[in-house]
Amino acid sequence: MKKREIDDIQINDPLLKETLKGNPFLVPKDYFSTLRDETILKKNISTLGETSFIVPQDYQKNLTQDILSKISEEKIKEFLPASESALPPAYFNDLQKRILSKTVGASEDDVVVDKGTKEIAEQETNKPVRRLGIPRWASYAAAASIAVLISLFVILDGDKLTTGQNINPSAHISSVPTDEIISYLSYYSEAGDLLYLSDQFDDLSVDLTEDFSSQDIEAYLEYGI
């Protein structure tokens, strides 16, 4: 198709040409004069609506999601069982009564129901409380008995210890060889002691019992080590 034909497009059909000149569309009387006023009124209403009602920021943006979340919550609630932690009605009203009946041993007649916890507490103070455990004098008697027994044991066993065994320290030490005494002393005593002792003995075979008594040696062993 040539460019000129497109630019110069003409309607050839004469009937069509004539028909296209008319306008079959009608409007109400004085329509355009009222249209202006109606448009201005509509504009004012839309402007008024925007300024009168203020919503939080991003309200419309979040509204859809909030509504859907609420719907989901309601649906979930329908399927969830009643909470296991739900309490029966007037639970706390009867709670104290039940506790007292099980602990204090009061009969049902003694506990006033529905007259406040103060009255219940007053009645409780007038009641003798049963105490468990042993009497005080018994504990004192037991302690005294134990003390006597321990004393007797100490006295009797102590005499046995002192009289039962005859310990002769001199005879015991004199039976120990000198070399063993010296090696023992070198192992357990301080170096100064060893030097001192070695200076005292020119010969290792010296009989210690000649210069030192058994009591001296024993005392040294007992207090020096």
Place this chain on the structure above:
Amino acid sequence: MEDAEILEKFANKRTREEAFTMLLNKYQERIYWHVRRYVLNHDDADDLVQDIFVKIWNNLDKFRADAKLYTWIYRIATNESITFLNKKKQMLNVSLNEESSSYLLDTLTQTSYFDASKAELKLQEALLILPDKQRLVFNMKYFEDLKYDEISEILGTSVGALKTSYHFAVKKIEKYFSETD
């Protein structure tokens, strides 16, 4: 009145209302016929025109002077009309790609604001066999006598495509007229 004067008055808050009234006086009737020839029904056109100018009021401060004011107004009016017609099709379960012929013809014949001769009714029937956008191009070129450059700016379509579209629209209408009596 010049568009520049309207824009200047609109920029001033004290004279904004006056500017809007001037705008209505200058363009309201033209926009009404532009919308009416497209949607055919007077009540629909009436609602649309008011909504279009409310939208112009809300957005005129954003108008950039690099385009002509009336092409900017035409663009808003055209887009609102296309959107309205598509919504109406969805409500009536009409395919969006389908021509508007069937249900718009019912609108045309049932309205009290249509007084047409037999030929005029035949012409409207011929126009309704065109795709919506092609019908729009024909209306703007033939009835509103807009230039191809202006139509191109309004619809965002190239001048060449518009010329071709108009050419085929004329051929279809002529064929319909000759084949039906």
